[in-house]
Amino acid sequence: MTAFVMDENNGPVPAAKQHCVARAPESEAELPKINGATPVKPISNGTYTNGTHTNGTTKEHDHRTQDPFKLAKDFACTPRRIKVFTIGAGFSGLLMAHKFQHRFSEMEEIVDHTILEAHHEVGGTWLVNNYPGVQCDVPAHIYAFPFDPNPEWTRFYASGAEILEYFKKTVKKWNLDRDLQLNTKVVGAIWHDSEGMWEVELENTRTEEKRKEWCHVLVSGQGVLV
Numbered sequence: 001m002t003a004f005v006m007d008e009n010n011g012p013v014p015a016a017k018q019h020c021v022a023r024a025p026e027s028e029a030e031l032p033k034i035n036g037a038t039p040v041k042p043i044s045n046g047t048y049t050n051g052t053h054t055n056g057t058t059k060e061h062d063h064r065t066q067d068p069f070k071l072a073k074d075f076a077c078t079p080r081r082i083k084v085f086t087i088g089a090g091f092s093g094l095l096m097a098h099k100f101q102h103r104f105s106e107m108e109e110i111v112d113h114t115i116l117e118a119h120h121e122v123g124g125t126w127l128v129n130n131y132p133g134v135q136c137d138v139p140a141h142i143y144a145f146p147f148d149p150n151p152e153w154t155r156f157y158a159s160g161a162e163i164l165e166y167f168k169k170t171v172k173k174w175n176l177d178r179d180l181q182l183n184t185k186v187v188g189a190i191w192h193d194s195e196g197m198w199e200v201e202l203e204n205t206r207t208e209e210k211r212k213e214w215c216h217v218l219v220s221g222q223g224v225l226v
C-alpha cells in the first residue's frame with residue numbers, strides 16, 4: 001500500500017522533503033497523475049458527490065470506497081505492530097515465546113505473538129511420545145531450556161515423563177503460554193505479496209471448524225517427530 005505525501009502546491013513531495021507528515025488527498029486536484037492522464041477519481045462507483053456518499057456517509061467513514069490507488073489510511077511512518085504466528089508448542093515454539101516476552105522484552109511493544117498448537121497441551125515430542133522407556137539420549141543437564149537449567153533431574157538420561165513435567169513447569173513459571181492457542185492446527189498458508197502478509201488457514205482439532213487469520217511473519221516450530 002502506498003501513502004502519497006502532498007505539499008502546499010498540490011504536488012507530490014520529493015522523498016528528501018518528506019518529514020513523516022502525510023495526509024490523504026482532499027480533492028481531485030491533489031491526486032497524482034499517471035503519465036499526464038486525468039487524475040484517477042477517488043471513487044470508482046461514482047456515488048460520491050462533493051466528498052459525500054449518496055447514503056449520507058462521508059469519505060472518512062465509508063470503507064466501501066474502491067479507490068484503485070488504495071491509499072493507506074494511516075499517516076506515513078505510523079508505527080505498526082507486527083503479527084507473528086509460531087506453529088508448535090514444543091521446545092522451539094516456547095523458546096520463541098521466551099525470546100519475545102523475556103530475552104528481548106522490547107519486542108513486546110512491536111510484536112503480537114500467537115503460538116498455534118494442534119494438540120491439547122504443550123510439550124510437542126514429549127507429549128506425544130510416551131511409550132514405555134522413552135527417554136532423552138543426551139545427558140539431561142544439557143537437555144533443558146537454556147534460560148532455566150534444571151538441577152533436579154533424577155537420572156543422567158531423563159525419562160520422557162520427567163522432561164514433560166519440567167517442560168510444563170517451566171512454561172508456567174515464565175508465563176510462556178500467554179499467547180498460546182491449543183487445539184489449533186495450521187492446515188494451510190498462502191503468502192500474499194500485495195499485502196505483505198500470510199493468510200493462514202486454521203482448524204480447531206476438536207470441532208474441525210476452519211477459519212482464516214493473517215500474520216506478517218510465520219515461524220515454523222513444527223518439529224519432525226510429532
Ligand SMILES: Cc1cc2nc3c(=O)[nH]c(=O)nc-3n(C[C@H](O)[C@H](O)[C@H](O)COP(=O)(O)OP(=O)(O)OC[C@H]3O[C@@H](n4cnc5c(N)ncnc54)[C@H](O)[C@@H]3O)c2cc1C
Pocket residue numbers: 087088089090091092093116117118119123124125126129134135136137138143184185186187221222223224225226
Ligand atoms: C525418544 C526421543 C528422544 C529424543 N532425544 C533427544 C535428545 O537427546 N536430544 C535432542 O536434541 N533431541 C532429542 N529428541 C528430539 C526432540 O524432538 C527435539 O529435541 C525437540 O523436542 C523438538 O522440539 P520442537 O519444538 O522443534 O518440535 P516438537 O517437539 O516436535 O514440537 C512440534 C509441535 O508442533 C506442533 N505442530 C506440528 N505441526 C503443526 C501444525 N500444522 N499446526 C499446529 N501445530 C503443529 C506439534 O503438535 C508439536 O507440539 C528426541 C526425541 C524423541 C522422540
